[in-house]
Amino acid sequence: MKSPVKSFIRTIHLWLGLASGLVIVFVCLTGSILAFETELEHAWHPARYTVAPATTPALSLAQLTAAVQAYKPKAKISGFKVYADPARSVEVSLAGGPGGPGGKGGEGRKGEGERNKADAGRPAQGPAAVKGGEGPGKGGKGKGDGGGPRVYVNPYTGAILGEMNPRGNFFHTVEQLHRGLVAGKIGKLVMGVSASIFLFILATGLVLWWPTARKALTPRLKIKWGSGWKRLNHDFHIVLGFYASLFLFVMALTGVGMSFDWVGQSINKLTHSPLKRPEPPVSVVPAGQAQRPAKIAADAVLALARQQAPAAESYSLQLPKEPTGSIRVAVLRPGAITENATDEVYLDQYSGQVISGQTYAQRPVGQRIRGLFKPVHTGAIGGLPTKVLAFIIALLGATFPVTGTILWLNRIRKKGKKQPQLQAA
Structure with missing residues (x-):
């Protein structure tokens, strides 16, 4: 005899799945593409990112x-952005x-600030970067780091290898x-509501999966590969759904965290973290000079960073x-948990003195915690192994609404066949 509680949960699971199925399929498929964003980008444009290491010293930043x-x-x-790897180009x-390189193409799109909230672990600069760790500019007007195009340069010859607008590429x-x-x-x-619904679908799915008898x-843990297509569809939904549910739950949870601001605000309150990021320190403009004061050279700043962190992966x-x-x-040290887990320091642009720093x-x-949302969501948290796992889980997530719908249709047909038989009897 079926439990009325499970029947009620099954009904909720079914109708929520039917209502949000197309969105879940779309989100999982696009998410599987984003799992290998860096690898695919480098594979499509290898000449932009890699160079042949030379025996001669690299050119100075002034020459580049x-x-x-x-x-x-x-x-x-x-x-x-300079990499320690001698085979990498300089970004x-x-x-x-407006009026900058690339004209309007250099402008950030509306919502770029939202994207940077997912990268809340990345340091930002400027008054607009203070609120919630939004990154360069509220609303993303393209006035901060990464606001415009990136030019890739050969560090040994100064040759221009390519140009990319981060806000205009495929990924x-x-x-x-x-x-x-x-939209x-x-x-x-x-998308935030869909991710919340997906969390509920996963939770109810686990309740439905849980067997009432030990036998x-x-x-429910094995797929019967030699069975017919209906049984295989059932096993793909039930068995694979169980194995993937934990990972999908984490992905959906981080998706909710990136969609709603109140999640980050709640995390800050629970961890007693400041609700706003501090203003970047300011440089002291030398007084009493008729001409514009001289600024410290970028090469001197890079030399200082290399001196402080000689084994860093990038500067x-x-x-x-x-x-x-x-x-x-920003210095990325070896073994950093994510690419945004950098140590940062602020320097006076005139004297070169360290104003403040933070590891x-x-x-x-x-x-x-908020800075981990995106790398956990995309699988970048553990490098290539977790990216492969995220790719597989995302593809599986796209199949569950399909297999679930087929399960529902099969049950309807089965009930439709039984009804005339009962009437005849």
Whole structure:
């Protein structure tokens, strides 16, 4: 005899699955693409990211700046990213916004600030970057690090290897579809609600999976490969659903965290972390000078960063936009949990003195937790193994609404066949 409680839960599980099935399939398929975003991007454009290591020393950042300005005379350089790997190119960030390189193409799209909330662990600079760890600019006007195009330069020859606008490439479009259907706040709300419903579907699915008798446990842990297609469809939904449910639950939970601001605010309150990020420190403009004061060279800043962390994997320099702004240096140390788990330091742009600094371990707990949402969501938290796992789980997640719908249709047909037989009897 069927339990009335389980029958009620099955009804809820069914109708929620039917109502949100298409959205879940779409989100899981786009999520599987994003799991290998970096690897696919490098595979499609290898000449942009890799170079042949030379025996001669690498060019200075001043020489690379001259090469970029010769390539784009009106370009305003906003930052550099230098890798310790001798086979990697140097990334030169250009300032975005109207009139900047790339014109309107350099402007951030509405919602870019929302994307950066998912990367809350990444340091930001500028008054608009204070609220909730939004990153460069509220609403993403393209005024911070990564606001405009990136130019890739050969560190040994100064040759321009390629250019990319982070907000105009294929993966950014996929991510915007994944996070909000490119529909702004409404799309983001729809995806957040869908992720919440998915959490409930997973929870009710586990309740339905749980066997009432111990002897029924084994059939729910194994797929009967030699059975007919209906039995295989049943096993794919029930058995694979059980194995994937825990991972899908984590993905959906982090998806909810990236969709709703109140999640991050609650985490900050629970961890006693500051609700707002502090203002970046300012540089002291030398007084009593008729001409514009000289600024510290980017090469001197890079040399200082290398001296402090010689074994780092990469060094990111973000140049100030204002006369009172400071230079932000982010250092990614070996074995960092994510690419955004950097140590950062702010320097006076005139004297080169260290104004303030903070290691990743010194960041507020709430900020570190929120910074893990995206890498956990995409599987980047553990490198290639977890990316492969996230890819497989996302593909499986896309199949469950399909197999569940087929299960429902088969049961309807079965009931339809039984009804005439009962009437005849």
